[in-house]
Amino acid sequence: MAAKKILMLVGDFVEDYEVMVPFQMLLMIGHEVHAVCPDKKSGEQVATAVHDFEGHQTYTEKPGHNFTLNHDFDEVDPADYDGLVIPGGRAPEYLRLDERVIRIVKDMNSAGKPIASICHGQQILVAADVIRGKECTAYPSVKPEMEAVGACWVGHNVTFTNAHVSENIVSAPAWPAHPEWIAAFLKVLGTKIEP
Numbered sequence: 001m002a003a004k005k006i007l008m009l010v011g012d013f014v015e016d017y018e019v020m021v022p023f024q025m026l027l028m029i030g031h032e033v034h035a036v037c038p039d040k041k042s043g044e045q046v047a048t049a050v051h052d053f054e055g056h057q058t059y060t061e062k063p064g065h066n067f068t069l070n071h072d073f074d075e076v077d078p079a080d081y082d083g084l085v086i087p088g089g090r091a092p093e094y095l096r097l098d099e100r101v102i103r104i105v106k107d108m109n110s111a112g113k114p115i116a117s118i119c120h121g122q123q124i125l126v127a128a129d130v131i132r133g134k135e136c137t138a139y140p141s142v143k144p145e146m147e148a149v150g151a152c153w154v155g156h157n158v159t160f161t162n163a164h165v166s167e168n169i170v171s172a173p174a175w176p177a178h179p180e181w182i183a184a185f186l187k188v189l190g191t192k193i194e195p
Contacts, residue, residue, distance in 0.1 A: 001030060004082040004189055007108075008035040009101060009124070011091030016048035016064030017175040018087035018118050023067075025182050026085070029193060034071035034081075038098045041072045049089055051119075051174070053160070058141070059174075061090075073100075078107040083189050088119025088139065088174070096127035105130060109168065116170040116185035118177065122146060125169070135166040137173050 006026055010019050019035070026033045037046050048064030084105065086092065095101050105128035109115060117125055122138035123145060125131045132150040143153050154164050155173065163172040163181035170188055172181035186193070 001192055001194070004031045004191065005080060006031050006033045006083045006085060007076060007078070007081040007104070008033055008085040008087070009037075009095060009104070010035055010046055010067065010069070010087060011037050011095045012046045013049045013090040014046055014067065014087050015089030015119060015175065016050045016067075017178070018089060018121075019046075019048060019067050020065070021175065021178050022085050022087065022116070022182060025178075029186070029191065031191070033085075034076070035067070035069050036071050036073040036076055037069055038073050038095065038101060040069055041074075042070055044069050046091070051089065053174075053176075076104060078104050078111070078113075081108065081113065083114040083116070083185070084108045085185070086115070086117040086121035086124050088117075088121045090120070092120045092123040096124045102128045112168050114168050114170065114185060114188040116181060118172045118181060119174050122171060125171075126151075131166075131169060134169050135164060136169060136171045137162070137164045138171060139173050 045066040050062045050064045051059040109130040119139045135152045160176040163184045170185045
């Protein structure tokens with residue numbers, strides 16, 4: 001298996017599982033992952049939040065672990081990467097305001113590179129206008145934004161454990177979908193795992 005180079009866009013209060021688990025899984029199978037955040041450098045950290053589903057009308061939020069970045073955002077060249085991962089949590093709502101974040105997403109999408117986005121990460125896909133006409137899922141509260149930009153919402157037949165693939169976009173509603181979401185992303189990347 002040829003190692004791939006993956007970019008991961010994160011920010012303060014990224015969802016803990018949605019950054020930690022994909023980062024570790026992609027490293028485990030031999031891919032190189034650069035986790036970056038605007039205005040932060042390699043070795044600095046972002047705060048994380050744990051979102052849980054405990055029977056309330058929405059998820060609960062608790063302090064998570066700090067996540068250490070391993071690459072400088074200012075050094076990112078989208079052409080250097082084979083794929084992009086966008087975790088959810090609260091970070092996407094402010095990351096989508098960063099013009100360079102949007103440019104990176106647009107460039108990678110234009111090049112047809114696989115993009116895995118989960119939960120509220122799709123807010124960045126909306127802001128970058130890369131899901132128009134594509135089928136996509138997300139955390140249910142993101143549905144109105146996605147439909148407003150012309151994405152085809154597939155949440156009606158997706159549970160929190162399902163992922164959905166539409167061309168180069170691999171989406172999922174929340175961290176319980178990790179097994180299916182990461183497996184689908186690896187397939188779109190062309191990664192084959194030998195038994």
